[in-house]
Structure formats: structure tokens, C-alpha cells
Amino acid sequence: xxxxxxxLFARVTVAVxxxxxxxxxxxxxxxxxxxxxxxxAVARPPYVPVLSFGEGWAALRDKLAxxxxxxxxxxxxxxxxxxxxxxxxxxxxxxxxxLVLIGYPVAYAIARSPRALRPVLLLLxxxxxxxxxxxxxxxxxxxxxxxxxxxxxLLSLGLISQPLEILSTNIAVVIGMVYxxxxxxxxxxxxxxxxxxxxxxxxxxxxxxxxxxxxWRVTVPVSVSGIVAGALLCFxxxxxxxxxxxxxxxxxxxxxxxxxxxxxxxxxxxxxSSALAILILLVLLVPILIxxxxxxxxxxxx
Amino acid sequence: xxxxxxKPPKPQSVRRKFAPxxxxxxxxxxxxxxxxxxxxxxxxxxxxxxDIYEREFFALLGPSGCGKTTLMRMLAGFExxxxxxxxxxxxxxxxxxxxxRPVNMMFQSYALFPxxxxxxxxxxxxxxxxxxxxxxxxRVDEMLKLxxxxxxxxxxxxxxxxxxxxxxxxxxxxxxxxxVLLLDxxxxxxxxxxxxxTQFELMxxxxxxxxxxxxxxxxxxxAMTVADRIAVMDHGKLVQVAxxxxxxxxxxxxxxxxxxGDVNIIEAAVTRxxxxxxxxxxxxxxxxxxxxQRADVKTGDSVAVALRPEKIRIGKEPLSEVHxxxxxxxxxxxxxxxxxxxxxxxxxxxxxxxxxKTNLSRQIEPPIDWDDRVNLSxxxxxxxxxxx
Numbered sequence: 001x002x003x004x005x006x007x008l009f010a011r012v013t014v015a016v017x018x019x020x021x022x023x024x025x026x027x028x029x030x031x032x033x034x035x036x037x038x039x040x041a042v043a044r045p046p047y048v049p050v051l052s053f054g055e056g057w058a059a060l061r062d063k064l065a066x067x068x069x070x071x072x073x074x075x076x077x078x079x080x081x082x083x084x085x086x087x088x089x090x091x092x093x094x095x096x097x098x099l100v101l102i103g104y105p106v107a108y109a110i111a112r113s114p115r116a117l118r119p120v121l122l123l124l125x126x127x128x129x130x131x132x133x134x135x136x137x138x139x140x141x142x143x144x145x146x147x148x149x150x151x152x153x154l155l156s157l158g159l160i161s162q163p164l165e166i167l168s169t170n171i172a173v174v175i176g177m178v179y180x181x182x183x184x185x186x187x188x189x190x191x192x193x194x195x196x197x198x199x200x201x202x203x204x205x206x207x208x209x210x211x212x213x214x215x216w217r218v219t220v221p222v223s224v225s226g227i228v229a230g231a232l233l234c235f236x237x238x239x240x241x242x243x244x245x246x247x248x249x250x251x252x253x254x255x256x257x258x259x260x261x262x263x264x265x266x267x268x269x270x271x272x273s274s275a276l277a278i279l280i281l282l283v284l285l286v287p288i289l290i291x292x293x294x295x296x297x298x299x300x301x302x
Numbered sequence: 303x304x305x306x307x308x309k310p311p312k313p314q315s316v317r318r319k320f321a322p323x324x325x326x327x328x329x330x331x332x333x334x335x336x337x338x339x340x341x342x343x344x345x346x347x348x349x350x351x352x353d354i355y356e357r358e359f360f361a362l363l364g365p366s367g368c369g370k371t372t373l374m375r376m377l378a379g380f381e382x383x384x385x386x387x388x389x390x391x392x393x394x395x396x397x398x399x400x401x402x403r404p405v406n407m408m409f410q411s412y413a414l415f416p417x418x419x420x421x422x423x424x425x426x427x428x429x430x431x432x433x434x435x436x437x438x439x440x441r442v443d444e445m446l447k448l449x450x451x452x453x454x455x456x457x458x459x460x461x462x463x464x465x466x467x468x469x470x471x472x473x474x475x476x477x478x479x480x481x482v483l484l485l486d487x488x489x490x491x492x493x494x495x496x497x498x499x500t501q502f503e504l505m506x507x508x509x510x511x512x513x514x515x516x517x518x519x520x521x522x523x524x525a526m527t528v529a530d531r532i533a534v535m536d537h538g539k540l541v542q543v544a545x546x547x548x549x550x551x552x553x554x555x556x557x558x559x560x561x562x563g564d565v566n567i568i569e570a571a572v573t574r575x576x577x578x579x580x581x582x583x584x585x586x587x588x589x590x591x592x593x594x595q596r597a598d599v600k601t602g603d604s605v606a607v608a609l610r611p612e613k614i615r616i617g618k619e620p621l622s623e624v625h626x627x628x629x630x631x632x633x634x635x636x637x638x639x640x641x642x643x644x645x646x647x648x649x650x651x652x653x654x655x656x657x658x659k660t661n662l663s664r665q666i667e668p669p670i671d672w673d674d675r676v677n678l679s680x681x682x683x684x685x686x687x688x689x690x
Contacts, residue, residue: 197411197413199409199410199411199413200413200415202378202380202400202407202409202413203407203409203413203414203415203474204415204426205379205380205399205400205401206378206379206400206401206405206406206407206427206475207401207406207426207427207430207474207475207478208401208402208427208430208431208478209401209426209430210399210401213430217426218415221415221417222415222416222417224417
């Protein structure tokens with residue numbers, strides 16, 4: 001009877017996140033998916049058919065029959081959209097790679113710092129969150145522009161003679177993403193590195209590994225789960241990023257988030273932008289599934 | 303004759319005569335010379351000089367915080383001595399990093415690499431040395447055989463039991479054939495039964511491969527079981543370095559007597575200081591206390607006498623014609639341990655003596671029960687006079 005009570009409790013606890021996902025993810029997803037199968041129309045909302053449940057079953061069935069995949073065919077046959085997807089994946093991957101290279105040493109340094117200092121250092125990492133994301137990205141315009149802080153400093157130091165054209169290029173977008181997602185890389189890496197048993201490094205040294213060898217043969221493999229978690233936490237939102245490419249990117253920056261926005265707001269094509277959004281999700285499903293598998297394996301090894 | 307070959311080797315009795323520390327011509331393998339280790343204000347190791355010989359199984363014994371682990375970690379190279387030096391085979395280890403010392407350590411936590419298989423864990427040090435692949439395979443197999451773990455090659459540490467992990471850690475630390483193997487509380491994580499079994503296996507292994515073993519432990523039974531010699535430590539100092547029997551039977555101080563085994567401490571004053579027949583008077587005992595010890599004491603000295611419970615005879619029969627080394631009292635507590643029982647006896651003058659009695663016959667009803675009046679007696683060579 002005790003176990004019966006507990007299993008009821010367990011079922012409720014498991015049900016809560018599922019319920020949450022159903023209401024705030026699955027339902028909106030289905031609505032967007034339905035719109036992606038519709039056709040554009042000059043109407044409000046600007047697509048047909050509009051489903052309604054008040055007109056009887058037969059009417060509903062007639063409207064469902066109007067749904068088709070022609071928006072997907074359209075998107076996949078147009079190089080502009082394919083190019084947009086490729087660019088998103090490429091820039092996000094580049095930013096993620098840079099984030100691993102910068103984030104790992106930072107997380108490592110925090111994890112190795114004196115215990116009392118660690119909370120302070122972690123606070124410093126997440127401190128930027130206290131300011132609005134939008135304002136921080138705007139601030140980068142001031143840094144990267146032709147007459148911005150960066151160019152002024154480099155010019156006055158005599159390192160360059162001509163101001164660098166960084167703003168409104170893909171470089172600026174990558175810089176912006178690296179900056180914005182930095183805490184998402186550092187925190188999971190820190191969690192793994194901090195948990196690592198120091199005696200593993202001592203054992204490696206004891207068995208003849210120099211500190212550098214111990215790092216590559218023990219520390220890095222042991223922290224792989226943190227690298228993957230951090231990389232996915234950065235990569236997935238970076239692919240669909242809108243604000244950063246919009247503010248820092250140039251006219252040739254066509255990341256998918258911006259393309260969706262264009263379709264939605266400028267072309268008023270809800271159906272095509274919905275199809276684009278669904279396709280991003282499918283593309284991102286692959287890394288998400290990899291992450292899930294890794295987490296599962298991690299759990300098993302405990 | 304296959305059957306003869308597969309027979310386990312006959313137990314060797316060389317150990318009995320093994321005592322290089324008593325041989326003035328013997329050269330130590332490891333020599334700690336006036337080692338001091340300070341952490342800021344705290345002195346963890348306070349001027350230790352100690353020689354350890356080849357093939358020796360040496361135990362560092364003491365309570366936590368006595369400096370035994372620090373001493374071992376200095377030998378492994380994880381800590382640098384504040385003063386003094388450590389010689390290994392006559393060469394000074396100062397400034398030599400751990401990865402260049404011919405010493406390997408088995409960690410208390412085992413510190414197995416979680417992302418590597420059993421094979422890769424054992425091969426780690428060999429790969430680091432740049433040994434050819436063929437030889438690594440052979441050596442790993444030899445180690446697996448040594449610790450009885452064949453068939454577990456592909457397992458990861460989390461797929462092994464505690465005892466198996468301990469064996470992997472042992473195999474890994476022996477794979478490089480170190481001159482000295484350091485064992486940091488190697489059996490702390492095992493349950494009692496497995497621990498006892500492992501202790502014997504470890505002794506056996508050490509005999510076979512002949513490597514010098516140094517074990518750090520807080521468990522006196524473990525130290526006495528496995529070691530040729532024990533160093534009892536307290537507050538960063540060596541209190542006594544001797545064989546297990548000497549530590550137990552001839553403790554040099556009250557600290558050692560109390561730390562190793564159970565003991566009655568009787569405070570007394572010397573009334574006759576004849577070496578070999580010392581007489582003492584104690585408030586605890588009505589009768590005279592006599593010791594057949596050749597100790598250097600003077601009449602009137604205040605001393606302590608250590609008397610092990612198992613050396614006290616306990617019985618209900620009246621003692622015949624004994625004037626010294628005896629006491630009378632009432633049993634007020636019995637610890638029944640199966641093989642023996644420990645009796646706490648309230649003496650008539652209020653003090654308590656502990657006496658042990660082997661349970662020779664199978665009896666559920668104890669031959670000596672609570673509130674029984676008992677007589678205690680012991681021989682003149684039962685007690686040990688402790689100075690200080």
C-alpha cells in the first residue's frame with residue numbers, strides 16, 4: 001500500500017513536465033504545423049483554411065482536405081531558403097566551436113580556483129544576464145562599428161591604419177553569438193569539471209603522465225558530456241537566432257531566423273514561415289537526440 | 303605432470319627470518335631524513351627519520367590527521383617536504399615530479415579512469431612509458447591474472463563491484479613494476495569479510511612479486527595482519543617502529559599500548575627497582591604488582607603498566623597462595639564476541655579491569671555471569687612498564 005501511494009506520487013511528478021510540454025510545446029507546434037500546410041490568403045488571419053469546430057464535422061473534414069505540403073516543396077526547391085539554412089548551421093557551428101575553445105579554459109580555471117572564490121567567479125559569468133539581452137547586443141554595435149570602440153583602440157595603438165569593417169558582416173554575428181551564449185557554455189562545463197575527482201589527475205601523474213598528457217587523456221575525456229551539453233545549449237538556439245543577425249549582420253547575413261521573420265512580417269506569408277520553422281525543428285532534432293542519448297548513457301554510468 | 307604445476311606454490315617461510323632492519327649491513331631502499339611538512343602554521347609531519355628496506359611490507363599506522371598520508375604523499379611526489387629529504391635507492395627525490403618517480407600508488411578512492419575499460423586503465427602507465435604494444439598486451443594480461451580479473455577486460459569501472467574495482471586499482475599500480483607500491487587505505491571501502499580475505503591476498507601477492515609495499519591505514523588489525531613492520535604515528539611524529547608482535551607486546555608508550563589493541567593501564571609507583579623483578583604499588587590494586595621486566599627505573603618512580611585483557615586469568619575459584627598480581631571484583635559487563643568474552647570487572651576499590659577469556663566450550667549459559675564475584679590474576683611477565 002505504501003508502494004502504491006508512492007507510485008501514484010511518482011506518476012503525478014512525471015506527468016507534470018509532460019503536461020507542461022503538451023500545453024506549451026506540443027499544442028503550439030501542432031498549430032504552427034497546421035498553418036504550414038495551409039495556403040496564404042488576403043484575410044485575417046492571412047491563410048486558409050481556418051479551422052473551426054463550430055461548423056460541424058463535415059465542414060471540418062472539407063477544410064482538412066485543403067491542407068497539403070506544397071509550402072515545403074516550395075521552400076525546398078528555392079536555393080534562397082536552402083542557403084539560409086546552411087548559413088545558419090555554419091555560423092552557429094562556428095560560434096559553438098569558438099565557444100568551446102574559450103569556454104573550456106574559463107570553466108577549467110573556475111573549477112580549479114579556490115573553493116571560496118568559485119561562487120564569485122560563476123556570478124561574474126552570469127552577471128551579463130542582469131542587463132537586457134537586446135541592450136547588450138546593441139552595445140556591440142557601438143564596439144564594432146566603423147568609429148566604434150574597437151576600431152578607435154586599434155587605430156590609436158597603431159595596430160591598423162584603416163578602420164576594420166566588422167559590423168554588418170558575418171564576423172560580427174559570430175562575435176555577438178559567442179558573447180551572448182558564453183554562460184551557456186561555461187556553466188555545464190564547470191558542473192562537470194568541478195565534480196571531477198582530483199585523485200584522477202594524481203593517478204595519471206603517478207602513472208607517468210605529465211600535466212599536459214593528463215589533461216588530454218583524462219580531463220578532456222571525462223568532461224566530454226559537459227562539452228556536448230554546452231555545445232548543444234549554444235548551438236540549438238544559435239541556429240534559430242534572430243536578434244543578433246538582425247542587429248549585427250549585414251544584408252548578406254540570411255540566417256534562418258531572419259528569413260522566417262521576413263516571410264512572416266514583410267511578405268505576410270504565415271504558411272511559408274511556418275514551414276520554415278517546422279523544418280528548423282527537424283534539422284535540430286538530430287543534435288537534440290544525440291544529446292538525449294549521451295545523457296542517458298551518463299545516467300547509466302552512475 | 304600438469305597437476306603439480308597447477309598446484310599453488312608451497313607457502314614460503316622466508317618471511318619469518320626476514321629482518322633487514324636488524325642487520326647493520328643492510329642498505330635501506332627508502333630513507334626519510336628529518337622530514338618536516340608544514341601547511342602554514344600547521345605542522346603535519348614533524349621531523350621524521352625512517353628507513354624502509356627492499357621487499358619489506360611496511361605499515362604507517364595512526365589516527366586520521368597523524369600525518370601518515372602526508373608522509374606517503376611526499377614519497378609519491380604529490381607534496382614537497384618543507385624540510386629534510388627522501389632518498390630512494392640512494393637518489394634524492396627532492397624536486398622530482400610524481401610522473402618521474404619509480405613509485406606507484408593505489409588510491410583510497412581507487413581513482414580509476416571512468417571513461418576507460420579495465421584493460422585501458424591497467425595499460426595507462428605502460429602506454430605512458432612508450433612500451434611496445436605487444437608487450438603492453440602481455441603485461442596487462444599478466445596483471446589481470448595476478449589479480450584474478452580475467453574476463454573483465456572490456457568492462458568499465460562502473461560495471462564492477464567494489465572488490466573488483468579495488469583489484470583493478472591494484473593491477474594498474476603494479477603494472478609499471480614500481481620499486482615501491484604505496485597503498486593509501488586500500489581496503490577502507492570493502493566490507494569486513496572481503497577486507498580480511500584481501501589482506502591475505504595482498505600479503506601473498508607481495509611475497510610473490512617481492513615489491514616493497516608501504517600501506518597507510520588507521521586499522522591496527524589490518525596493519526598487524528599484513529605488515530613486516532609498523533610505524534605508529536601521532537601528531538606528525540613516529541611513536542614506535544617495530545614488528546607487529548613488538549608493537550603489541552612491548553609497546554614503548556601509553557599511546558601505542560592504547561592505540562593497538564585493548565589494554566588496562568595501571569598507574570603505579572615503583573617500590574623495588576630490581577631489574578627482572580620490579581615491584582610496584584598502585585591505588586587500583588590492593589595486592590602488590592610485580593613485573594619480570596628489565597626496565598631502567600628507580601624506587602619511587604611514577605609509571606604506568608599496560609596489562610592486556612587476554613593476559614589476565616579470570617575465574618570464580620579462589621586463588622591459591624597468591625599475594626601479588628591479583629585482584630577481586632564483581633562482573634558488571636560482558637562483551638560476548640563468540641570466540642572470546644571480555645569481562646569488565648568492578649574491583650572492590652572502585653576501579654575497573656578488563657579481562658578476556660577464550661570460550662573453550664560450547665555453552666549458551668556463560669560460565670561466568672553478570673554480578674558473579676571473580677578472582678583475577680596474572681603472571682609477572684604479563685604487564686609492560688611504560689615510561690612517561
